[in-house]
Amino acid sequence: MKTEPITHLSTPYDWLDRSLDSIHKANWYRFTQTITSKAGTIATVDGREMLMFASNNYLDLAGDRRLIDAAIAATEMYGTGSTGSRLVTGHLALHEELETAIADLKNTEAALVFSSGYLANLGAIAAIVGARDLILGDEYNHSCLKKGGLLSGAIAIDYQHLNLADLSVKLQQERSKYRRCLITTDSVFSMDGDLAPLREIMDLANQHDCMVLVDEAHGTGVFGDRGGGLTNALDIQQDLIQVGTLSKALGSLGGYVAGSAKLIDFLRNRAATWIYTTGLSPADTGAAIAAINIVKSENTIRQRLWENVGFFKQCLQSIGMQAIAFDSPIIAIEVGDITQTLQMAKHLREHGIFAPAIRPPTVPTPRIRLTLMASHTLEQIQFLMQCIEAC
Template structure:
């Protein structure tokens, strides 16, 4: 295995090798990382549900009733009543006909894209779509083309050039782009899809629980219910547990249960996780206090960082990048911040393009103004000591 050792050594020499930190506490505003208490500003636990008492209690009850595992794939004996209840809950919350749950959001994109497209079809994908979409597109037999990020003129150019050559054309976009925090131009995408008889597919991993009424997501935010064919979401970010789902028509769900490989060849979600997720959706449905607190914290933090002169890109969501550029400096900044008491992960190639390194700050409903002030103070002092600010 010398060739792998050489590759690892190359990462170390380039200054971009990272060792995974070890967390000994629940995901909260302050965690114990590598044996030291630090402010947590890199979790996707937007609403603080990952350690919420109501989710924990729901999970415990399901453990007693169903055990720790489903025991099989959905198509054999792994389809428990709690899985059916979960999908009904999600579909109702998202205001769609049906929902189908996967073991992860990544698997959802892998499983759906390849199942609903054939060699007679074309996929048009935004150039900044998530890695799971990119891999899902690679698994498909359809032809592929990439349009420039959120560039509707480029998307229409591809539709004009190629639409007549294929049976189906599937336009795929993130709802919220995870590295920059900007929103897809979903109304324009839907308009083009209607004009050129194409299908639409939105991965709303960072929009579900964050945008729209009570966190219903990007489709709800833009008032496009019934106009997007495939709506993807995760259950591990704002919902705080694990898994992914796709919402759409009843026919879509029925077909995917027969042809989506993660359902045919992988054991279904743990029943305790399903129970916790159901409780999370009930909490969202009954109150918007969590999403309101998240957005209040996000606006507060963004304002503080901008006042100090940091470049936070063009984020439209709680995702807040601090743009650095140089990859080595990005990783060094991240490490120094951790040493100083703030955990924010450095994001570099291949997650983002070379020369686009950044610290991605992820605020949540768990933070309060005092914690955020402390974090900003540490970020400012560290940046100045490293001549970043």
């Protein structure tokens, strides 16, 4: 019998078209813009020079000669890759040097370096808590804290953003049902720029026998006399788990967990995102060490950053505009619905300002997320203001 060839009218991947369609319809479609210049306040974006008001390079260290030289020196000495996982062939003396430098910066007994801040949070959370445990997290925590919770298998409950009363009620209602409890929070919220009430969170944690994990991704290098982050600026001495990234103010790549020697020893044995992945590259490691030396010793860069934040705040308020917060170099302004926010981002882009609209699902409400750098000049900030005002 002759059989007809089977013709498939559909493929198993057709759902991709439908999903992309709905992303477009919701105005949630994202795309990349190509940068062809060195990190700094001016960037060549898709072939055009623009003023950078969107990067996390708060201290402008990503283009700093000293970091570049350190990355080159580390590459010359160790090569381009670390060749294996840290527990096999990938553990370099340079990693130890970086971990010692981080522990000193954060004033902790020890630190452990991961390949990114995202992986540091995933690995730490999934190792620290499990199915019999509870995570109470700020509802606006970064994606990696939330995904770490999912990966851990613990019951994860959000408390309202910065709302200590809600956290307290949830602790009273839920804590006793679980073995361990981990409270998680960003120190500086990446899309709002506001700060977690860390001292009060620590008090609640002590009352309810909870561990605390603070993500200092946007606090490291920016807060504290030596750039140790918000925990250091608030002089929090109690035991806690500090996570952060080397990729923002420190201008490199990689993440870390800092805390007690016992915690770090445990993570070396249990954090899957540290054990089963290649060690950080020599270039990133060398650059991060150079960055930490700079942030510890050069308070003037941080002062310039805070002067710029103060100046921008004054300018915005002088035209009656508010931001979600002026507590950090992240200044988010809400200008209406998605369409209006996209229009403003377009207007800024047309005037040579790089400051994207951030939309759901990343954030609950659309906003323009502006970030200031220590090296922005007053003229650059004034130009940004003119463009905002014209809009």
